[in-house]
Every structure is written in C-alpha cells, then in structure tokens.
Amino acid sequence: MDINIEFMRELHKTSHIVLDTITKNLFELGFTFSEFLILLHLEKTEKEAVQKLGDIALITSGTITFVINKLIKKGLVKKLQNPDDKRIFWISITDLGRKKFEDLFKSHMEYLETVLSSLSTQEKSEFIEKIRWLNSRLNITANEV
Amino acid sequence: MDINIEFMRELHKTSHIVLDTITKNLFELGFTFSEFLILLHLEKTEKEAVQKLGDIALITSGTITFVINKLIKKGLVKKLQNPDDKRIFWISITDLGRKKFEDLFKSHMEYLETVLSSLSTQEKSEFIEKIRWLNSRLNITANEV
DNA sequence: CCAAATTATCTCGACGTCAAGATAATAATG
DNA sequence: CATTATTATCTTGACGTCGAGATAATTTGG
Numbered sequence: 001m002d003i004n005i006e007f008m009r010e011l012h013k014t015s016h017i018v019l020d021t022i023t024k025n026l027f028e029l030g031f032t033f034s035e036f037l038i039l040l041h042l043e044k045t046e047k048e049a050v051q052k053l054g055d056i057a058l059i060t061s062g063t064i065t066f067v068i069n070k071l072i073k074k075g076l077v078k079k080l081q082n083p084d085d086k087r088i089f090w091i092s093i094t095d096l097g098r099k100k101f102e103d104l105f106k107s108h109m110e111y112l113e114t115v116l117s118s119l120s121t122q123e124k125s126e127f128i129e130k131i132r133w134l135n136s137r138l139n140i141t142a143n144e145v
Numbered sequence: 146m147d148i149n150i151e152f153m154r155e156l157h158k159t160s161h162i163v164l165d166t167i168t169k170n171l172f173e174l175g176f177t178f179s180e181f182l183i184l185l186h187l188e189k190t191e192k193e194a195v196q197k198l199g200d201i202a203l204i205t206s207g208t209i210t211f212v213i214n215k216l217i218k219k220g221l222v223k224k225l226q227n228p229d230d231k232r233i234f235w236i237s238i239t240d241l242g243r244k245k246f247e248d249l250f251k252s253h254m255e256y257l258e259t260v261l262s263s264l265s266t267q268e269k270s271e272f273i274e275k276i277r278w279l280n281s282r283l284n285i286t287a288n289e290v
Numbered sequence: 291c292c293a294a295a296t297t298a299t300c301t302c303g304a305c306g307t308c309a310a311g312a313t314a315a316t317a318a319t320g
Numbered sequence: 321c322a323t324t325a326t327t328a329t330c331t332t333g334a335c336g337t338c339g340a341g342a343t344a345a346t347t348t349g350g
Contacts, residue, residue, distance in 0.1 A: 004257040005185070007269050008167060010276045012178070015160030016203050021285050022153060032306070033157070040150070051328060058161050063307055065330050087315045087328040112149040118282050124152050130275050131155045137263050140166050177336070196298060208337050210300050232298040232345045 025111045029104050034059055034067050036108070039093065039101045042077060047090040049082075076100060170256045174249050179204055179212050181253070184238065184246045187222060192235040194227075221245060 023033050031039075034057040041056050042048060054064030068091055071077040076097030082088040093101070116124065168178050176184075179202040186201050187193060199209030213236055216222045221242030227233040238246070261269065 002254065003266055003269050003273075004254065004261050007261065007273055008163075008257065009182075010273050010280075011160060011163055012167075013203065014276050014280045015156060015164070017280070017285055018153075018156055018283065019160070022157075034306080037154075049328080058158065059306090060308055061329065062309075062331075066306085069330095085316070085328085089329070109147065109149065112153065115283060115285060116149050116152065121148055123282075124148050127275070127279060128148075128152055128155050130272070131159050134272060135155075135159045135162070137268075138163065138260060140162055140260060179336080194298085204336085205338055206299065207301075207339075211336085214300095230298085230346070234299075 021115060022112075025108060026104075029107055031104055032067075033057075034063075035071060036104070038067065038071070038091075039076065039097065039104070042091065042093040043098060043101050043105075045092075047080070047092040050079075050089050050091060053091060071097070166260060167257075170253060171249075174252055176249055177212075178202075179208075180216060181249070183212065183216070183236075184221065184242065184249070187236065187238040188243060188246050188250075190237075192225070192237040195224075195234050195236060198236060216242070 019033070026033055026036050037057045038053050041053065050064055050068060051061065053068065054061055057064065057067070059067065068077065068079070072079060075094060077091050077093055080090045080092065082090055119127075164178070171178055171181050182202045183198050186198065195209055195213060196206065198213065199206055202209065202212070204212065213222065213224070217224060220239060222236050222238055225235045225237065227235055264272075
C-alpha cells in the first residue's frame with residue numbers, strides 16, 4: 001500500500017482510539033474534552049480571552065462561544081468585558097468551577113494513569129518528542145498554542 | 146505539567162491538525178474521510194459486509210448504515226443480501242464508483258504527497274512503527290481491522 | 291423443536307463541531 | 321477626521337458521528 005495512505009491510516013486509527021477513550025471517560029464525568037482543556041487552563045490562570053481559549057481547545061470561534069456559554073450556564077466560569085478593548089471578553093473560573101474541576105481532574109488523572117500504565121515515563125517522553133517532531137515537520141499551518 | 150496530560154495534549158493536537166487537513170482536502174473533492182476509507186477498501190475487494198466496513202472506517206453500526214446509504218444514493222456502491230445469512234448485506238463498488246474513486250484517489254494522493262513531502266520514506270516508516278508500537282502498548286481494547 | 295441469546299442492520303434523537311455571515315469595537319490610512 | 325480594514329465575538333444552519341433501542345435473522349441449549 002502507498003506509504004502516505006498507510007501513514008494516515010495508522011495515525012487516524014490510533015488517535016481515534018485514544019481520543020475516543022479519553023472522551024468517553026470525560027463524558028462519564030459530565031464533561032467534554034474541550035471543556036476539560038478550557039478548565040485546565042483557567043484553573044491556573046486569572047483570566048483568559050475567549051478566542052485564546054478556542055486556540056487552546058482547537059475549536060473555532062463559533063464553537064468556543066457555545067462552549068463558554070454552556071460553562072457559564074453551569075456556573076463554572078464567568079465572563080467579564082475588557083474595559084480597554086470592548087471586543088474582548090475575559091473568562092475566569094468560579095469557585096464552584098474550581099471545586100468541580102478538582103474532582104474531575106483527580107478522576108480523569110486516575111483513569112489516564114490506568115490507560116498509560118504500561119508505558120514508562122521515559123517512553124512517554126520519547127513519544128511526546130516524536131509527535132512534536134512530526135508536528136514541526138509537516139507542511140501544515142495551524143494556530144500555535 | 147503532568148506527563149499523562151502532556152502526552153494526551155500532544156497526541157490530540159497533532160492528530161487534530163493532521164486529520165483536519167486531510168478531511169478538508171477530501172471535503173473539497175466531495176467526500177468524507179469515512180467514505181474515502183470505505184471506497185479505498187471496496188476498490189480492491191469484490192464485496193464486503195456492512196459491519197466490516199464500519200470497523201474499517203472506525204464508525205458505529207448506525208453511522209455505517211447512513212454512510213453506505215449515502216454512497217448508494219450517489220450510485221457509487223451497491224448492496225446485495227447474502228442468501229446464506231440474510232442478516233448480512235454485501236456492499237460492492239459500482240463502475241461509476243470505481244471511476245470516481247480513481248479521480249479522488251489521484252487528487253488526494255497528490256495532496257498527501259505535498260503535506261508529507263518534508264518526510265523521507267524512512268522517516269514515515271519509522272513513525273508508522275512508533276504509532277503501531279504505541280497502539281499495542283496501550284491498555285485499550287478496540288476492534289481490530 | 292422451541293425459547294432464549296446472539297448477531298447484523300436500521301431508526302431516531304442528540305451532541306460537538308464547523309463554516310459563513312452578522313455585529314460591534316478598534317486600528318490604520320489618506 | 322472619515323473611510324476602510326481588521327479583530328473579537330456571536331448567530332445560524334448544516335454535517336458527521338454516537339448511543340440506545342427496534343427489527344429481523346440466525347444460533348444455541350434444554
């Protein structure tokens with residue numbers, strides 16, 4: 001088979017399986033992967049602009065608005081308009097959000113630990129390296145996070 | 146940052162970017178990635194059961210029915226009931242489907258060649274190896290293709 | 291043989307996401 | 321300044337997929 005096809009098939013297959021597995025666990029905990037990534041960032045930042053959160057979760061402007069509004073409805077984050085540039089809205093995590101994320105994070109980490117338990121820290125690092133190497137070598141342009 | 150989180154973030158990011166890029170090209174050519182994988186398989190097989198095609202494209206039973214019906218509507222594949230086990234339906238590519246896929250395949254291959262041009266065959270093979278290694282080491286069960 | 295379990299496909303409602311366009315605010319240019 | 325371009329967010333309609341349940345066909349075990 002053509003090596004390019006094979007390359008894409010393997011990447012697709014593995015990332016599909018892995019992401020599916022993560023997503024399912026987060027779903028059982030009541031969150032989407034996007035929400036997890038957003039809360040993960042907000043938990044260690046005072047505030048962040050809506051668009052930046054979209055870049056972090058790799059979702060488009062329309063979707064990040066939708067996701068943020070969902071999190072606001074759940075009372076996990078709040079929105080504040082930047083007075084110096086009224087186009088920008090700052091998002092920050094609420095006390096409730098911080099509390100919920102603490103539980104979510106703990107459970108999900110335990111789960112990831114199980115899924116990845118057969119890899120050593122060394123092996124994980126090497127794979128991260130390899131994936132970053134691939135990313136930098138591809139002829140693809142994407143937003144840097 | 147936690148290495149497991151980092152591991153997932155990198156895999157998510159790169160596979161997201163890569164799959165997004167492939168998907169966009171196929172979309173411009175009028176196909177989804179699932180359709181591409183299904184036609185790719187049917188093009189070199191006389192016939193295949195619906196469920197098996199779902200496994201190949203990594204989509205669930207409800208979705209494969211939907212996708213196959215779309216391809217039938219487009220006249221690219223046809224469905225035939227297995228007389229020995231009437232639960233099973235065999236799908237095979239039509240002459241039109243073969244012709245259309247030929248063009249699709251050619252265009253998409255040229256595109257992939259561009260995207261992956263900065264990697265040598267050797268490097269691609271090594272990455273495929275690495276991804277297969279990961280797949281085999283993860284504590285995840287999934288349908289084998 | 292019949293009842294129960296399994297298997298293959300299909301239906302339906304829902305979800306997460308995207309793309310394109312709308313709106314509002316700001317920055318840049320003549 | 322006034323106009324134009326850019327940027328940030330939001331709205332809308334659509335798409336691809338999933339999960340749960342329905343149906344039909346087959347297999348299995350008493």
